[in-house]
Amino acid sequence: MHTTANVYEKAPEISLDEIPVIDLRAMRTGSLAQRVVLSRKVAEACAQVGFFYIVNHGVPDGLIDAAFAQSKAFFDQRFEDRMKSAATLNHWRGYVPSKLEGEGGAVGGSIETYRFMLDLPADDPDVVMGKPMHMPNRWVDHLPEFNKTARAYIAAMDELAADMRRLFALGLGLAEEWFDPFYNRPLFQQSFLHYRPAKSANKEDLEIGAGEHRDTGAFTILMQDEVGGLEVGHVEHQWVAATPIKGAYVINIGDMMMRWTNGRFVSTPHRVVNRSNRPRYSMPYFANPDYDAIIAPIPSLIEPGTKPAYEPLHFGTFMDQFYATGMTYLRK
Numbered sequence: 001m002h003t004t005a006n007v008y009e010k011a012p013e014i015s016l017d018e019i020p021v022i023d024l025r026a027m028r029t030g031s032l033a034q035r036v037v038l039s040r041k042v043a044e045a046c047a048q049v050g051f052f053y054i055v056n057h058g059v060p061d062g063l064i065d066a067a068f069a070q071s072k073a074f075f076d077q078r079f080e081d082r083m084k085s086a087a088t089l090n091h092w093r094g095y096v097p098s099k100l101e102g103e104g105g106a107v108g109g110s111i112e113t114y115r116f117m118l119d120l121p122a123d124d125p126d127v128v129m130g131k132p133m134h135m136p137n138r139w140v141d142h143l144p145e146f147n148k149t150a151r152a153y154i155a156a157m158d159e160l161a162a163d164m165r166r167l168f169a170l171g172l173g174l175a176e177e178w179f180d181p182f183y184n185r186p187l188f189q190q191s192f193l194h195y196r197p198a199k200s201a202n203k204e205d206l207e208i209g210a211g212e213h214r215d216t217g218a219f220t221i222l223m224q225d226e227v228g229g230l231e232v233g234h235v236e237h238q239w240v241a242a243t244p245i246k247g248a249y250v251i252n253i254g255d256m257m258m259r260w261t262n263g264r265f266v267s268t269p270h271r272v273v274n275r276s277n278r279p280r281y282s283m284p285y286f287a288n289p290d291y292d293a294i295i296a297p298i299p300s301l302i303e304p305g306t307k308p309a310y311e312p313l314h315f316g317t318f319m320d321q322f323y324a325t326g327m328t329y330l331r332k
Contacts, residue, residue, distance in 0.1 A: 019240075020045040020052040021248065027163050028058050036170050043171025046253050046265040051232050053248040058163075059156045061247055064223055067153040070146045071192035071281050074114055082112075085138045090130075092323050093117055094138030111272070114192040116154060118185060126291075133187055133291055133319060153283070154190050160221060161188070161287040164251065168219070172261060172301065179218075182289040187319055189217075189288065195229065195272065195280040214267040215254035216322055217288035222250040227280040233269035242270075256289065259310040262297035291316030 022041050026034040045052035074082065074095075087094040096113040119137045120127050126134030140146040162183070169178040224230055230242040230250065242250055258267040272280075289295070296312035 019242070020049055021245070022052055022054050023056050024054050024058070024163065024167075025056040027167060028056075032176075035167070035176070039167045039170035042164075042167045043265075046168070046171070046257075050266050050268040051242065051250060051252045051270075053245055053250055054164075055245070055248045057160055057249060059160055059249075063149075063153055063156055064247065066145070066149045067192070067223075067283060068225060068281055070143065070149045071114070071194070071283065073143055074140060074146060074192065075112060075194040075279075075281075081142075084142075085114075085140050087115060087138070090132060091135055091138070092132055093135060112194040116150060116190040118188060131291075132323065133316060150190075150192075154285075157190060157221060157285040158188070160249075161219075161285065164219065164221065165287065168257070168265070172264070172298070174298070174300070178298075179289075182293045185290050187217075187288040187291055187316070189284075189286040191284050191286075193282045193284065195282075197277050197279050213271070214269050215252060215286060216256070216319070217254040217286045218257040218260070219254050219287050220252050221285045221287060222252070222282060223284075224250065224282040225280060227278055229272050229280050230282075231271050231273065239271075254286070256295050256313075256315065259295050259313065260298055262301040263309045264301055288319070289315055291319075 020041065022038070022045065024038070026038045030038070042052070079097075082095050083097075085094045087096045093115055096115055098112050116137050117133070117135075120134055122128075122136060124134065127136065139150075162180075165179040165183070166176045170176050172178075222230070224242075224244050226244050226246070228241060228244050231239045232242050232252070233239060252268045252270060253265045255267045257265050272282075293315040294312050295310075295315050297308040297310055302308050
C-alpha cells in the first residue's frame with residue numbers, strides 16, 4: 001500500500017475530521033472515569049486511524065518555543081562548530097550529520113540530528129561497562145541556553161510520555177500503571193531535527209529528509225514547526241500530509257507497542273519531505289522502554305485458542321543492533 005515510488009508527489013491534505021485531535025485536559029485534571037473515556041478515544045485512534053494529534057497536553061508553549069529556538073541556534077552554526085559535539089560510532093549521543101540515505105537503504109536521509117538519551121552519571125555501572133546505550137549525553141557548552149533548555153524540555157516530555165502510556169494502558173483495558181515497570185531506565189531518544197529547504201520547486205531537486213519507515217520503539221511524540229513535510233500512511237488513503245497544528249503534538253505508534261498489543265495498535269509508516277523554501281525543524285521524542293524490557297504480546301490481548309502474533313523480544317539487544325547499523329555511515 002505504502003511505497004516510495006511516489007515519494008516526490010506531494011501527499012494530499014485531508015480534513016481534520018479524518019485525523020483525530022484529542023484533548024488531554026482530562027488526563028491531568030479529570031477523574032479516573034474521565035480518563036477511561038479519554039483513553040477509549042486514544043485507543044480507537046491507535047487502532048483505526050494510525051496517528052493522531054493531542055492538545056492541552058500540559059507542555060508550556062514558551063518551553064516549546066524555547067526548545068525550537070535553541071535547536072535553530074545549534075544548526076545555524078558552522079559545520080565545524082556543530083561537529084564539536086558530534087556522535088561517534090561508539091558514543092551515539094550528540095550531533096549526527098545527514099547521511100542522505102534512509103534506514104535500511106530506503107530513499108531519504110538529508111536530515112541533521114541532535115540526539116539526547118537518558119543521561120547517566122560517569123560512575124553508573126552501565127556507563128563504566130561502556131554500553132553504547134548507557135552513556136552520558138554530549139552537551140553544547142558554548143551556546144548559553146542550549147543545555148538548560150534541552151534538559152527542561154526532556155523533563156516535560158518524560159511527563160507527557162508517562163501520561164500517554166497510562167492512557168494506552170487504560171484504553172487496552174489494563175491497569176493504568178501497567179507499562180510503568182518497563183520505564184525505570186528508559187532508552188528514550190529526544191531529537192532536535194533540521195531539514196534543509198528545497199533547492200527549487202522542481203521534483204528532481206527535492207531531498208528526502210526521512211524515507212518511508214516505521215518507528216522502532218513503543219510510540220513517538222512529535223512537535224513540528226509550521227513548515228510541514230510530515231506525510232503519514234493512512235488507513236483509507238495512500239499517503240496524507242500531517243498538517244502542523246500550532247502547539248499540538250503528533251503521536252504515532254511504533255513497532256514495540258504493536259508487538260505489546262498483539263497487533264491491535266498499528267505501527268504507522270511515515271516519511272518527511274521538506275518541499276518548502278524554508279528550513280524545517282521538528283522535535284520527536286521516542287518513548288522507548290528499558291534496555292532489559294522483554295516485549296511480548298500482553299496475554300489479555302491474545303484471542304483464546306490463537307497463537308501470539310509476535311515472539312518475545314529483548315528490547316536492548318534489538319536497539320543495540322538498530323543503532324549500530326544506523327551509525328555505520330559515520331565511517332565515511
